[in-house]
Amino acid sequence: MYTSVLFLAVGLSGFLCGIWILRHGLEQMAMEKLPLILKRFVRTPTRGLVTGTVVSALMHSSAAVTVITIGFVSAGTMTFADSLGIILGSNIGTTVTTQIIAWNPDEAILPCVVLGALLWFVLKDQKRYMGLAIFGFGGTLFALNMMTDALAPLGNTEWFREVLRTASQNPIYGVLAGTGLTALVQSSTATTALTIAMASQGLIDLPGAIAIVLGNNIGTCITALIASIGSPLPAKRVAIAHVVLNVAGVLAFLPILDTFAQTVRLFSPSLPVQVATAHTLFNILSSLAVWPFTRTFATLIEWMVPGRK
Numbered sequence: 202m203y204t205s206v207l208f209l210a211v212g213l214s215g216f217l218c219g220i221w222i223l224r225h226g227l228e229q230m231a232m233e234k235l236p237l238i239l240k241r242f243v244r245t246p247t248r249g250l251v252t253g254t255v256v257s258a259l260m261h262s263s264a265a266v267t268v269i270t271i272g273f274v275s276a277g278t279m280t281f282a283d284s285l286g287i288i289l290g291s292n293i294g295t296t297v298t299t300q301i302i303a304w305n306p307d308e309a310i311l312p313c314v315v316l317g318a319l320l321w322f323v324l325k326d327q328k329r330y331m332g333l334a335i336f337g338f339g340g341t342l343f344a345l346n347m348m349t350d351a352l353a354p355l356g357n358t359e360w361f362r363e364v365l366r367t368a369s370q371n372p373i374y375g376v377l378a379g380t381g382l383t384a385l386v387q388s389s390t391a392t393t394a395l396t397i398a399m400a401s402q403g404l405i406d407l408p409g410a411i412a413i414v415l416g417n418n419i420g421t422c423i424t425a426l427i428a429s430i431g432s433p434l435p436a437k438r439v440a441i442a443h444v445v446l447n448v449a450g451v452l453a454f455l456p457i458l459d460t461f462a463q464t465v466r467l468f469s470p471s472l473p474v475q476v477a478t479a480h481t482l483f484n485i486l487s488s489l490a491v492w493p494f495t496r497t498f499a500t501l502i503e504w505m506v507p508g509r510k
Contacts, residue, residue, distance in 0.1 A: 208351035215344030216391050220298075223337030229330040246495035249286015250293075250488065257294025264387070264424040266291040267443055271428050274436045281435040281442075282499040288443050289488040289495070292418070295390065296481040302345055302394050303477030310346075313339025341394075348398045372412035372458050376451060379416020389421035393480055400472045407462045410476045415454060415483065418447045434508050442502045450487035 257266045270287050273279040317336025321329050367374055383392045396413045399405045405413075422444045429440035454461060465479045491498050 206351075209348055212344050212347035212351055213386065213391060213395060215347060216341055216394055217386060217388055219337050219340030219342075219344055220388060220390060221337070222340060223334050226330040226332070226334030226337055229327060229333070246286040246289075246492060249283060249495075250290040250492055253287035253290020254294040255290075256287075257291040258297040259294075263291035263295035263389070264421050266294070267425045267439070268428040271425060271432060271436045271439050274439050275432045277433075281438045281503075282496060284439050285442060285495050285499055286492075288439065288446065289492055292446070292484040292488050296477075296484050298390050299393050299397070299477045299480050302341070302390075303397055303471075303473045310339050310342045313342070345394055345398060348395060370409075372408065372415075372455055375409050375412025376416035376419070376455070379413035379418075380420040381416075383417045383420025384423040385420075387424055389417040392417045392420070393476075397473045397476050400476050403472075407465065407472060407475055407479070408458055410472075411458060411462055411465070411479045411483075412455075414476060414480045415451045417480075418484070419444075419451060422447055434506070438502050438506050441506050442498070445502065445505070446487065446491060446498075450483060450490075453487075454483060 253266060257263045260266060267288060270279065270284045270291075274281055274284050313335050317332045317334070317339060320332025320335065322332075323329075324332060379392060379396070382395075383389045386392060393414055396405070396410050396417075400407070400410045422440070425440040425443045429437045461479065461482075465475050465482065468478045469475055
């Protein structure tokens, strides 16, 4: 059992490392253009939502995009109202990674690692970071397989099954578990991947997995809150808006969790894919529900976080 726990910890660490390498490679490729893109294409909520979706999908991190946005708002180069479109889009874009992970293309691991290493040594200047990104993607897939294999023996232990059974029977526990774990590892993608790995081993049912995924969306706000410490008032409002958006979404979905799970089952017979689909639908619906009322939402946050008179 201790060996399985060790391999699980190594797998989770490897996944976080792979995601960081992937994101770092993409950031370096677009280092000069990314600030310009974020500042230029946010003049309307729709353009901001599309921009946030695309950038988060490419960077594989809604938290990273949120932190960058907070930096722009702190510097006064972007208004708080304009930043909300990016926040809404970042929640959608981050689901792309989860969808790829759910299909778990094992055959892509070796080609990605080899091709990534080759491009890193062959290409020059900024282009070589393309190889780093591809290598990081292969690393995340390998780490996911390690986590899945490590969970198999753990699933035979009574205490582990009891913990998962409790989380499945009480969605609140699942939400709290997802929130706490994501806050701890600072990556909702990693905890969602771990949830998918548990689902693939049959250790947790769909409603329990969805509850954990809902909690992941709350836990990922911790990064933005930390980044906003010591920042100007508009930047703090960006972080609070991220929290309010995700918490409100979770509160809206919890009463209809079973119905939502039944709907998600229509998309695929595969439980891991169902978990990823639930993650995607939740973020899309939550963001689109607020999108037409972005300016009103901004006014609400300004009322919740007033400035000093």
